[in-house]
Amino acid sequence: MPxxxxxxxxxxxxxxxxxxxxxEHGPLLFLEGVGQIIPGLEEKVIGMAVxxxxxxxxxxxxxxxxxxxxxxxxxxxxxxxxxxxxxxGDVFQVNQDQGLPPFTIVELQGEEVTLDGNHPLxxxxxxxxxxxxxxxxxxxxxxxxxxxHGVGGLQH
Ligand code: ZN
Numbered sequence: 001m002p003x004x005x006x007x008x009x010x011x012x013x014x015x016x017x018x019x020x021x022x023x024e025h026g027p028l029l030f031l032e033g034v035g036q037i038i039p040g041l042e043e044k045v046i047g048m049a050v051x052x053x054x055x056x057x058x059x060x061x062x063x064x065x066x067x068x069x070x071x072x073x074x075x076x077x078x079x080x081x082x083x084x085x086x087x088x089g090d091v092f093q094v095n096q097d098q099g100l101p102p103f104t105i106v107e108l109q110g111e112e113v114t115l116d117g118n119h120p121l122x123x124x125x126x127x128x129x130x131x132x133x134x135x136x137x138x139x140x141x142x143x144x145x146x147x148x149h150g151v152g153g154l155q156h
Contacts, residue, residue: 001137001138001143002031002032002033002034002138002143003031003032003046003135003136003137003138004029004030004031004032004134004135004136004137004138004142004148004153005029005030005032005045005046005048005132005134005135006027006028006029006030006132006133006134006135006148006152007022007027007028007045007130007131007132007133007134008022008023008027008028008130008131008133009021009022009027009028009128009129009130009131010022010023010128010129011126011127011128012126012127012129013121013124013125013126013127014124014125014127019121019126026151026152027133027134027151027152028152029134029148029150029151029152029153030042030147030148030153031138031142031143031146031147031148031153032046032138034146034147036146036147036148038058038062038063038064039062040056040058040059040062040063041056041058041063041128044056045130045132048132048135049132049135050132050133050134050135051131051132052131052132053129053130053131053132054129054130055127055128055129055130056127056128056129056130057125057126057127058125058126058127058128059125060122060123060124060125060126063121063124063125063126064119064120064121064122064123064124065118065119065122065123066122066123067118067122067123068117068118068122071101071103071116071117071118072106072114072115072116072117072118073103073114073115073117074112074113074114074115075112075113075115076111076112076113077111077112077113078111079113080113086105086108086113087105087108088105088106088107088108089104089105090104090105091103091104091105100117101117101118101119102117103115103116103117104116104117104120
């Protein structure tokens with residue numbers, strides 16, 4: 001049976017900026033082996049014991065991937081609905097049926113809108129300061145669903 005692992009974390013980038021921390025929402029719980037967390041983190045966390053702490057560096061390629069220039073595209077404002085409010089930082093889904101990622105508006109210049117479909121953390125080397133809070137056997141239901149249940153996992 002795969003394991004469910006919970007951990008507290010503080011995520012920083014290479015400039016030492018805190019990007020996310022579990023102190024705001026409690027430990028994260030994940031089911032091992034299904035890609036619920038980024039691969040570079042999962043391979044280090046598996047096998048750690050409750051209470052164990054570690055500082056884990058994950059290179060961009062093993063985190064959210066390197067930046068893909070092909071996902072940065074320029075479109076015309078006229079391609080948006082006439083009443084659309086366009087602001088830098090807005091995120092929207094272009095064509096869900098084609099499996100495209102959500103795109104973020106990164107630049108507005110005249111009639112031209114620059115969209116970026118990369119994950120916001122793409123291209124960034126990340127550091128996770130973690131402490132294991134829970135290790136247990138996964139339930140049949142969690143394995144069937146492909147994710148962890150309970151506080152810090154999916155609650156449904
Ligand atoms: Zn479920």
